[in-house]
Amino acid sequence: MTSSKKVEKPQGAYIKKGRLYVKAVFTGFRRGKRNQHENTALLKLDGVNNRRETNFYLGKRCAYVYKAKNKTLVPGQKRLNRVRIMWGKVTRAHGKSGGVRAKFNRNLPPKALGRRIRVMLYPSRI
């Protein structure tokens, strides 16, 4: 490490960041045939096809990322941004085929139905 004022970043610091979340789809709210409960969302995770495989994802944070017309400040960024996030977490498995239930800090808007949800890799348990 040089002690000059402008520190050169090591070569290894310039590699672009890749995807660090698992893709999931918001398939609907928890519901019976005629009643739905919007406080719990159902997610279908990419590549997860049975209940045993969902174990890894329990407790992981999930994010619904969307854009809005007005720009707002995003934590960590200096510029105003159109991107907004609704955060939640995977709570438990749903059914036998790899579906998963998630609860968001505020209920997901119905226009998110069928849209992408990012399931992050943290809080990590491995």
Next chain:
Amino acid sequence: MSTPSAKTATSGGKATTKTTTTTVVKTTTTTQQTLAGTRGAGSKVQKPRTTAAGKKVINSHANRELNNNGLMRFSRGRMFHRRALYRINKWKGDQAKLQGDKTKKTAGSIKKRRSPALKKKPVGGDRNGKERFVRSKRLPRYYPTEERPKKFSVKRKKFSSHPRRFRSTLTPGTVVILVAGKHAGKRAVVVKHLSSGLLLVTGPHKLNGVPLRRVNQIYVIGTSTKIDLSAAKLDNLDDKFFKRVRPAKKNAEKDIFDSKKEKSQLSDERRQAQRTTDAVVLNAIKANADSRLLRKYLKSRFQLWNGVLPHKLRF
């Protein structure tokens, strides 16, 4: 022990019918009875472990597991009484005391040396009996009208003294994937476990730009790649070293008008610590058999792409 004169020997079986208890004796015990007679009183009789046929002998009076379900025939309390432990423990304690063995704690037979409650004091005057018995410790002069309020229970520990647990996969020297934060996706080396429960992690900085940094375990995936850092001595690096130093509060008036955010300066101490720690880690990497691979590995990034499912990955 007198053996009955008319002895009918039965074939080595243990079961005897009630009508013939007086005369029928187990063949296996005849030899033992004579032996017992020759030994001193109180000696234990050794029972055979296997019968002549080779089967294990079960003492029907002993405690044993019932039907392999974990339950024992006699409970702990009953066994205490059957073994007369109430007597034996006291005996053991007294023996220990006799031999002056202070390492053995003997419940109940320890007597505290108390100073006598009353003591004699000489008293003046001819007709006052010369001596009086006086309390060695005086009674309190003040009794509060209310009982003192209960103190906060000592059993409840402060959070700072709670035990911190570390995942078994995150031992010092493990290569770890940072999964959140500024350095998400980068691979770093766990240097140390801090007493606050955080991990101390370094790139090394030369390889991937990750500095000596504290990281919470939940934002980290432990891989199976380990570097041998056992030789390292990193005592001065603890939570206090990394704690954020907030600027002292200035006068309120001054603050409003010249509001300049002070940029956090990287102290020389930190730079030095980074250099020394990285030197240790890089040496350990060099010493490793796959050092070239390891260096490339640490420079690379972790990412997910199509078809890569983390629940199927073996890290």
